[in-house]
Structure formats: structure tokens, C-alpha cells
Amino acid sequence: MAQDKIVISGARQHNLDNIDLEIPRGRVIAVTGVSGSGKSSLAFDTIYAEGQRRYLESLSTYARQFIEKLARPDIDGISGISPAIAIRQRNAVTSARSTVGTATEIYDYLRLLFARTGKTICPDCGVTVRSFTPSDVACEVIRIFDGERVHILLPDGALDESAWDSRKTYLFARGYTRLDVDGRAMRIDEFDASGLDGTPLFILLDRIEATGDNRTRIAEAVELAYREHDGVVEIAGVEGNGRYRFSNTPSCAGCGRNFEAPSALLFSFNSPFGACPDCKGFGDRMEFSENKIVPDMSRSLKGRAIDPWSRERFEFFHFRMLDYCRGKNIPVDIPWMDLAFEIRLTLLEGDVDYLGVIPFLEKMKEKSYKKGHRFFTRRYMDFSTCRSCGGSRLRKEAGFVRFDGRRIGDIARMTPSELARILVNARLNDTDRTISGDLMSELLSRLKFLDDVGLGYLTLDRLTRTLSGGEAQRINLANSLGANLVDTLYVLDEPSVGLHAADNERLIQVMRRLRELGNTVMVVEHDPDIILSADHVVDMGPGAGRQGGRVMFNGSAAQARMAPAGVSRTLDTVFGKEKSLKVSKRGRKPAGNISLQGVSRHNLKNIDVEIPLGTLTCVTGVSGSGKSTLVIDVIHDMLSRKAGAGGNARVRHFNVDGRIDKVLLVDQSPIGSSPRSNPITYIKGFSFIRELFASQRKALSRGYQNGRFSFNKTGGRCAKCQGMGFRRVEMHFMADVFVPCEECEGKRYNRETLEIEYRGKNISQVLDLTVDEAMMFFDEVPLLGEKLWMLAKTGLGYIALGQPSNTLSGGEAQRIKIARELTESNGQNNLYIMDEPTTGLHMTDVAKLLGVLGELITAGHSVLLIEHNMEVIANADHIIDLGPGGGAEGGRVIACGHPSEIVRSEESKTGGYLKSYIARYGQEE
Secondary structure (H helix, E strand, C coil), X not given: CCCCEEEEEEECCCCCCCEEEEEECCXXXXXXXXXXXXXXXXXXXXXXXXXXXXXXXXCCHHHHCCCCCCCCCCEEEEECCCCEXXXXXXXXXXXXXXXXXXXXXXXXXXXXXXXXXXXXXXXXXXXXXXXXXXXXXXXXXXXXXXXXEEEEEEEEEXXXXXHHHHHHHHHHHCCCCEEEECCEEEEHHHCCCCCCCCCEEEXXXXXXXXXXXXXXXXXXXXXXXXXXXXXXXXXXXXXXXXXXXXXXXXXXXXXXXXXXXXXXXXXXXXXXXXXXXXXXXXXXXXXXXXXXXXXXXXXXXCCCCCHHHHCHHHHXXXXXXXXXXXXXXXXXXXXXHHCCHHHHHHHHHCECCECCHHHHHHHHHHCCCCHHHHHHHXXXXXXXXXXXXXXXXXXXXXXXXXXXXXXXXXXXXXXXXXXXXXXXXXXXXXXXXXXXXXXXXHHHHHHHXXXXXXXXXXXXXXXXXXXXXXXXXXXXXXXXXXXXXXXXXXXXXXXXXXXXXXXXXXXXHHHHHHHHCCCEEEEECCCHHHHHHCCEEEEEECCCHHHCCEEEEEEEHHHHHHCCCCCCHHHHHHCCCCCCEEECCCCCCCCCEEEEEEEEECXXXXXXXXXXXXXXXXXXXXXXXXXXXXXXXXXXXXXXXXXXXXXXXXXXXXXXXXXXXXXXXXXXXXXXXXXXXXHHHHCCCHHHHHHHHHCCHHHHHHCCCHHHHCCCCXXXXXXXXXXXXXXXXXXCCCCCEEEECCCCCCCCECHHHHCCEECCEEHHHHHCCEHHHHHHXXXXXXXXXXXXXXXXXXXXXXXXXXXXXXXXXXXXXXXXXXXXXXXXXXXXXXXXXXXXXXXXXXXXXXXXXXXXXXXXXXXXXXXXXXCCCHHHHHCCCEEEEEECCXXXXXXXXXXXXXXXXXXXXXXXXXXXXXXXXXXXXXXXX
């Protein structure tokens, strides 16, 4: 076999239709196709799985048991494959300790940089703390005293008058003959200890002139002092010209305070040695929160804004607070949010004349042995920044160490570009520059990689678990760049998710750089820009699920461009052979609006926005521009909790002019954590199916109820696998094997339950039907058919009714949620907030999603999206474009209005890309 190709024969994994395929090595390969066509089955479950499995086989059985293992794919043969790395579009990190800095190893290099070149600064004296070797002390003494006569002293502790005689004997036995008392030398046998109890004693080791000729003698005396007294020595000028303390451990020469020697462990919040003892290295603590105590900040004190005291059993404290306010001339009729900060603080924390709310709750919390008190006080607590470490997560000793005048906690709050600027301009001496050379080079390289993958707006202390799936994937991509691997197969899962069109070019350059290093990059993608930039295209289809799994096109990008129309839906769409985008010149008429003025949170800079109700509104902007902060952290929080300050946001004015019955955040979180959870149960359609089976004649004669046909209950399900259908067999150093249950043969139910049939199929066979097949099968059950029709309309006709929820992608889970809302929201006017619902959708399927969103709006609802997909943006009624950059450079409204207005904005990056997209794929209605 030629080694310049990956040759696959007889691939049958999942829905792959026994395909044969040849793809070139050392190229960027785009794997495309409609949703569910088998792209991931080919790229991840076949090619990556076999590449990883073969690499792991080279390791010992002992090593293999500690590594994630993949099962052998269902395939006849594969050759020319390299060791593989998969970078998936999901954030698997749940730890509250993991940050962007630790995930990219940047923080680890910073810890080493501070340990090797950091300077400890005494917080009391402000001088640089250092440890001194005997040679260092000798040099310092000669520099300070310059030829003067000095006393080299050994601290001997405070005088104990009652034990002086025995102490004197001991000193004589050790060979010491003189003491230093108040700067005067005297013999030990002449010293009168009476009346001097508690006086500090110093043994005089040597009297010598501080000259270069005496350097060795000074060093020897210092070395003797270090051995005798825990590494401490004092040098005093005979003429009273100063007294200095030196130590072989870090200590302040001014006040004598000892400090922890800088080490990499001191700056680790994952270690008990370096972590803040109060917050245990998490950076925040559970404390009583103003937002919880005053949930509705538009209320006044008289209107019982203080929630704990609004209850009947605590009315006494409420009226005492009102009396206190009248005595202090504090207004009780104005909203809490309008009270001065100092007044609010006093009311919460109290003073000598008044028991504050927080001290009141603290006293209740002390009685935690009472269950009611625990539950009552817990509802008013929230996570807030740890006061001890200020959110740095480290013990206070770590804050004494500075690099170029900055603490490591301050540096961790920076973005990559800010830190790179600090490192380049750092003022270092020649020794520190030599020590930090390799560290600085590695740090600058990794910071550049983060910027290259479009994550330059993230701060290094950002929690990894708060990143989106796309951001987590690009973090891993940056790590791969830093590894500089060659002849490796990288398999990427939609890396463009969460990326603005302006950032796509940078991602393309990253993939090309991996290719230039000699690697093969296989990317599962729907984005036209990524597909157009690939060297080779593999298109799967023609449909989804059982109708997919075949190779529709396999060739170079040039061949794909020249392919005749009709060969592939993807190629027709990407290369503009089929212009399906319809662009309207005006949007829907609003049915009200949400108005916010002076919004400030995270990087939002006192912005004013309006969201028209009864329309499709898109919030756009480059990555990190503030979209999620505005939509989820401010608008969603304020509407769902009715908190006057929207969490930690500052909003000068907030108003809703129109009807909103309910606010729903439809995100990409899983629809269930158990494998038993599946699409048909989530949309509440399984009850209809169970009723149908329970109403069959054989079921009625046996007395079967609806619950008999549930695999979540005992009775009808298989007792051995408990309704799972499979059994997990641990193979230790090999991949765990999931085998069908021997009892039910993977059908989930026991034999008696499977004997009940509806139209020739038992309950297990029904769960194996796809949504499209089920619509035809249950055509006589209109209520169930409506729910299934909603699933099909969101582009999910290919998924099986009983498909385990943990096998669904984030985009599929989000569209299932949309389908359920469509069937349950009759008669209401809801606001649906969605975060990139086009994730995982082929371009031809986006039109289906837009149709579903249009139905929601026609039914009287409002839809607010965070979106980068240009087709969705082009079909929006209103756009709010944030920017101009990410992080500190974002947070401003660049343009807003109908798409026809956005494309005319010269400042809007979104407008420029939208104009090009419409020109390539669109036609006016």
C-alpha cells in the first residue's frame, strides 16, 4: 500500500454503508455532509479510533490500563494511518480548579518563572528579601561598613536570669568567651545578669575590620553562626553605625522577618502547600450575598425588600430596622437600588445601634444543628470572592513574591496579549535573563498560539468549565501547536463553532501550520470558509441516519469546485451552484420591546440596547465581544429572576414593554444524564406509545398497565440489564466492551412484554424506529404524530426514538428542546433565548431551523439568539452587533438594526462578512 494515503476498506461503523475510501496524508481534509450522514462515524469512530488503538498497542499492558481506550471499529482493513489525536467539540472539564492557564500549561511555566526569578518584597519595609550565603554576607558587610570595625554576633535568645549560671557553663564549654550587650563587648564571666531578665543576648563571635583582606575570616564566622542558630547572624558597627541581620533563608534585613523560600509549589493552588487556607484554592467562598438577601432591588425597605425579615416570624427585626432608619434619616420608601452604597452596607452588616441582616443570619447559621436553620440560611448564600486571597487562590506568602513588580495573581488575570507585553518589556538583570530565557521563550510561544486560535480575549484565570465546547476545543488545538508533533493525524470536530467569520482565517492558518509540520488534519465541518480552504473534501450522504453512510464525493478542492451540479448537496451549496438564501428587505413588525440602558458587566461598557419582541433578534460579534454576557448573564437573569441588578450587572434603566409569559434558555446541555433518557421520553411522547401497547387485546387480557412498557420500572423490563439493553464488561488494559444483554438480547424488555405487538412490531422494535419512520407508523395517533413532526421539522428525522441521550451531540440536544417547546407553548408569549442553535447543522438544514423559529414567532413568541451563522443572521429581523474586538477591546454596540442596515455599517465586521455572504449565496425576495 502506498504510504502517502490512508486506505480504508469495508467500513461499517454505525451507519457507514461498507464504504471504501482513499484520502491523502499530509493534507487538510474536510469531511462534510448533512447532519447524521456519518461524518463523525468515519472521522472519529473509525479513523481516529483505529489510529489511537494501534498506538496504544505499542505500550505495555500496565500503561494501557490508565489511558482512555477506544473499541476496535467495525472495518475490514485500514492502512497508512498515523498516531491520532482527537480534539472534540465539547468541554469535559468540571473541576473548579482548572483554568485556562493550567489547561494550556502557561500557569505552570509562570510558577517556575516566579520560583526562579521572583523577588520577595517585605510587606512591612518594602525592601527586597533575599537569603544570604556566608560569602554573600561577607560581601554585604564590606560594602556597607567599608573598612570600619564590626562585631559578628550570634543571637542567643532572651536572658533567663534564673538559668544564667547553667547557660554560662554551657557557653564556656562551647568555647565562647564574650557577649555583646547594648553594643559593648564584655567577657561572659564579668557579665552581671541581675535585673536584666528578658534582655536579648548576643554572643560575640569576632571583632574585625570590614575589608577585602578579611573576607574569608568574616565568611567563616558567619558560617559558624549559621550552624549554631538556625541560619541567622547579626553584624553591628562598633561605632554604632547600624545593625544588620542576615539569614540563609529569605528574611528582611530591616525588620528580620523570615519569609517562605519561593518554590513552584508555593504558587500552586492545586497543592495544600500553596492554596489559600480559607478558600482551599478555589478563589471564592460561600458567603451571604446582597443579591440573595434582596432578590428584588426595586422594592423599598418599607415594602419588605429584606427577604429574611419579610416573613411573619421575623417581623420584629423588620420593624426594628424601620425604627433605626427613621432615627438615622434613612429613606424607607425608595427602591433598595437607589440607596447609597454606605447605607446598604450598614443595613446589611449593622453597627453598634443595629443588628444587621448578615450578623442575624450568621447567628442562625451557628445553630446548624437545627435543620430548618440550615435550609433557611443557605438560601441567602452565594459564592463570592475570597477576602483572604482576593481571588488569587494562593496563600498570602505567595503574594510577597514579585516578577517585574507584579504578583502572580495579578498576572493570571491578564489576557495573553497583555502578559506577552509584560514578559517582553520585563526589566531583568543578566543573571535572571539567563535563568528565564527558556521559560520566557516557551511562555511567549504558548501565548501566541492562544491568540492564533482566536482565544486572545480569555484571561488566564478563566475557569475551564465555563468555556463553550468550541473554546475548549481551541484550547486543545493551541496545546497541540505547542507540542510541535509531526506525522500525526489530528481529527477536529467543528472547530469553527463559536467563531466569528472574522476569526475563521486565523483558524485556517492554524490548521495549515499543523499541515506544514508534516501532519494530517481531518476536520468535520459545515462552515463554507473552512471547507473552501481545505486541500481535500470528503462528502457523506445522501441523507441522514440509515439513508446516509455513503461517500458522495471524494477528491481535491479543485475537483470539488469543478464537480457538476447534483453530485452533492454540500458542494452545490458551498460553491454557490444553488443559491437558497432568501433575503428580505424588511423584518417583522415588533410587538413591544425590552429596553436596557447603562448595562455594565464583565467587559460590557455602559451600553444601551433594545430587543424587539415578536421578532427574531440576533446578537452578533467577534468571539469575546460580550454576547453571552449581555444575553445570558444580564437579560436572561433579569427577566427570569427579576433581580434589580441582574446578578452582578449594573443596569441604569430596565423596562419591558410587551407581554412575556415565560423566559426559556434553550442551550446545548444534555437532555438527560442517563442512557435510559432518549428523545421520545424527553418530548413526552413515550406515554402515548405505552398507552397504545397497553390497550392491545393481549395486554388487556393479561392485565398489563402502561407502566409495564416502561424500561425505567420493574415488571416489564429485563431484570438482568434493568432496561439498559447492554452489559458493560471491564477489560482493564483493553477497551471496555459493551455486549448485548444475554437475557433480552439488547431489547431492554422481558419476553412476556415483547409478546405484545402493535401493527406487527413490539415495543423494542418501535424504539428502534427513526423519527421519520415513526411518523408513518403512528399515523393514526395525531397527538404523537404532532410531537414527532416537530422533531422532524428541526432536522432530526434521522435519530431513533430510543437513542440514548448521552450519544446525542449538543446541537441535537438543543433542537430536541426546541421541538418540545413547540408542542408545549400554546397560548403563551414566551421569550426563547438560544446560544448558537445551528451547531452541528448542515447548511441545507439551517433553512429547516429557520422555519421552526419562524413558527415560534408566528405563534406569538420572541426569539433571541447568539449566533455566528451568516444565513441565520441574514434572516434576522433585528441585529445587535457587539465589538469591535474581544475581551477588553469589546463590550460596545457597533451597529444595530435590520440586516440591510448592518451591511451598510463600515465599523461592523459582521456587516462586512454578511455583505459578502449575501453576494455569494443570496437572492432578494
